[in-house]
Amino acid sequence: MNILKRLYAKYKHGIPLAIYMIIYLSWFAWLESTNIKNYQVIHVTLDDYIPFWEVFVVPYFLWFAYVAAVVVFLFFKNRQEYYKCxxxxxxxxxxxxxxxxxxxxxxxxxxxxxPRDNVFTQAVSFLWKVDTPTNLWPSIHVYNSMGAHFAVMRCTALKGRKGIKFASGILCVSIILSTMLLKQHSVFDVATAIALGSVMYTFVYRREAALAAGKMRRGMKKRISM
Structure with missing residues (x-):
């Protein structure tokens, strides 16, 4: 019993994540089963100029491991950074x-x-069978990739790990491109997801950084006046 209490005290911050994922997956499954006929078609002119490039199915699928790995890493490394993510x-x-x-x-x-038959187009065909071309806006693939990369860039445990941060940036950009090159999302879905991610970055990360910088400046002015 004591072991269970210690485990609960140490890892109870994972309970909100588990509850939210149950709610999210249930809600999304319901949407996927209902929004299959009557929906607003999203399309912008730029969509017609973007080619289909099946090799980008690789970073598209890596998204699942990428986001999960960042969340799990922060879960064990830094509770406050985990909460922010x-x-x-x-x-x-x-x-x-x-x-x-x-x-x-x-x-x-x-x-x-x-347009072709290879291992990548076969993987895309599988993707399209399990994922309907509905419920797209804004792109969660894009938004969550940004969230994962922001968390990596702000992670204190990864301070000075330029290689990891660079790889995270490359993967993030590749995933964003994959959503359009696999014809999974319209440019509109991607652009609005980037806009939303940028706004949320300000609320979650920049505001705290600005407050910390302001506190530091006030401290310096106080020491100088003394």
Missing amino acids: CVFLFTGMTIFLIISTLWPNGHHLRPAVM
Whole structure:
């Protein structure tokens, strides 16, 4: 019993994550089963100029491991940074669910026939079978990739680990590109996700940094006046 109490005290911050994921996955599954016919088609002119490039299915699938790895790493390394990452992710994911519920959306960007036959197009075909071209705005693949990368960049445990941060940036950008090059998302979905991610970065990370800088300046002025 004492062991269970110690484990609960040490890892209880994982309970909100577990509860939220149950709610999110249930809500998303319901949306995927209901918003399949009557939805607003999302399309912008730039979508027609973006080619289909199946090799980007690799970073697209890596997104699942990427976001999960960042959250798990912070869960064990730094509780406060873990909370910030969760606030960032949960806010955007909830906004996405609300939009998809109130304004069902989808696209008609996927080619009717695969232009080539290789291991990558086969993987894309599998993806398209399990993932409907609906409930797209804003792109959670884009938004959560930004959230994971921001968390990596602000992580105190990774201070000075330029290689990891660079790799995270490359993967983040590759995932964002993959959403368009696989015809999973419209440019509109991607642009709005980037805008939302930028706003949330200010709320979650920049505000605290600004407050800390202001406190430091006041401290310096106080020492100088003395």
